[in-house]
Amino acid sequence: MTAPTLSDTFALGGELVVHRLGYGAMQLPGPGVWGEPADREGALAVVRTAVEQGVDFIDTADSYGPFVSEQIIADALHPYPEGLVIATKAGLTRTGPGQWTSVGHPAYLKQQVELSLRHLRLDRIDLIQLHRIDADVPLADQLGAFVELQEAGKVGHIGISEVSVAEIEAAREIVDVASVQNLYNLSNRQSQDVLDYCTTEGIAFIPWFPIATGDLAKPDSPVADIAREMEATPSQIALAWLLQASPVVLPIPGTKSIEHLTENMGAAQVRLSAEDVARLDALA
Numbered sequence: 001m002t003a004p005t006l007s008d009t010f011a012l013g014g015e016l017v018v019h020r021l022g023y024g025a026m027q028l029p030g031p032g033v034w035g036e037p038a039d040r041e042g043a044l045a046v047v048r049t050a051v052e053q054g055v056d057f058i059d060t061a062d063s064y065g066p067f068v069s070e071q072i073i074a075d076a077l078h079p080y081p082e083g084l085v086i087a088t089k090a091g092l093t094r095t096g097p098g099q100w101t102s103v104g105h106p107a108y109l110k111q112q113v114e115l116s117l118r119h120l121r122l123d124r125i126d127l128i129q130l131h132r133i134d135a136d137v138p139l140a141d142q143l144g145a146f147v148e149l150q151e152a153g154k155v156g157h158i159g160i161s162e163v164s165v166a167e168i169e170a171a172r173e174i175v176d177v178a179s180v181q182n183l184y185n186l187s188n189r190q191s192q193d194v195l196d197y198c199t200t201e202g203i204a205f206i207p208w209f210p211i212a213t214g215d216l217a218k219p220d221s222p223v224a225d226i227a228r229e230m231e232a233t234p235s236q237i238a239l240a241w242l243l244q245a246s247p248v249v250l251p252i253p254g255t256k257s258i259e260h261l262t263e264n265m266g267a268a269q270v271r272l273s274a275e276d277v278a279r280l281d282a283l284a
Contacts (some may be wrong), residue, residue: 005269006054007243010250012204013157013178016085016126020243021268022057023050023261024208024252029068032097036068042256047076049258051084053265059181059206059252061089061131062112062119063100070119078121087179087206088116089161091131091142104134106145113149129159129181133167143174159204165197179204179250185212186223186238186280199246210242210251211235211264222279232270235260239267241280 007021028043030036037043050058060069070088077084090112093103103109113128128146133139149155159179160171171177180198182191184207191207198205216223217234227237235253242251253264272280 004053004265007268008247010204010248012057012085012127012250013176014202016157018057018085018250019054019268020057020250021055021239021265022059022206022250022252023047023055024210024254025058025060025069025073026064026208027254027256028060028072029065030097032099033064034094034097035065037072037256039256040072043072044076046256046258046261047073050261051077051081053262055265056083057085057087057250057252059087061092061129062116063089063092063094063131066094067115067119070116074119074121085126086120086122087127087129087159088120088125089129089131089181090116091134091161100132102132102134104130104132104137104142106137106141106148109142109145110149113146113154117154124154124156126156127159127179128155128157129161129179131161133160133163139167139170140174143171147175159206161208163194165193168194168197168203177203179206181206181208183207183209184242185210186241186283187212187214187216195246195249198248203248204250205246205248206250206252207242208252211238211253213238216283222283226272226276226279230270230272230276232266233263235263236267236270237272237280239264240270240272241277243267244272244277 157178161181184191223234
């Protein structure tokens with residue numbers, strides 16, 4: 001069997017070296033990111049296959065399920081292979097399918113991280129991310145909860161999610177921000193200024209919802225045209241575009257399908273020319 005072509009690497013927090021094309025575990029739970037999946041064995045198989053195909057960076061959250069995603073990752077992979085980096089998040093609570101509420105009280109955040117440690121069967125979380133800033137709680141208190149856990153050896157690095165450049169700068173006054181996770185893809189570039197900032201500062205930028213091809217994947221779209229020319233799929237082109245957008249970008253496409261997982265991993269071998277990139281850039 002031919003070894004998969006892997007993406008190049010990035011050092012998260014200047015320390016954790018991972019291949020840039022990772023796996024996002026949001027789709028592992030049931031509909032609405034709630035409860036157990038209909039096919040749990042299939043979910044376990046996808047996670048195992050991701051690692052077999054070279055993924056060494058998995059992104060999840062306590063709110064995915066809640067906790068179902070973390071439990072599936074642990075059941076599939078523990079004891080974890082050397083070099084695997086698992087990132088999780090805290091700061092969104094769940095009251096039902098598709099419902100998400102920000103809670104940034106320090107005691108709550110610390111409680112959730114302790115639960116994540118238990119569900120992931122870890123002594124230390126490599127990267128903990130504040131899932132959303134709670135506007136009702138001082139940012140210093142929210143990030144301070146993670147700092148306390150970091151000082152206790154339970155957290156390695158700290159990241160933030162869905163933030164502006166100003167919010168990143170405010171966070172950096174409190175902690176060493178290792179990563180930023182914002183919505184960003186070929187058709188939604190509202191966070192372009194955030195990506196530019198992260199590129200300049202060497203901060204990992206983790207785009208969630210990276211394969212939002214939608215209309216761009218239609219047979220007559222420019223993405224589909226380029227995909228056909230390169231004997232690739234629209235999803236592979238969208239991921240390749242992200243990988244070439246900046247060396248700090250770590251896309252985390254998620255799926256419950258081994259077929260789609262393999263397709264996504266194939267993006268690492270797609271090389272876009274300057275002309276291809278210009279055609280894709282024009283779609284924004």
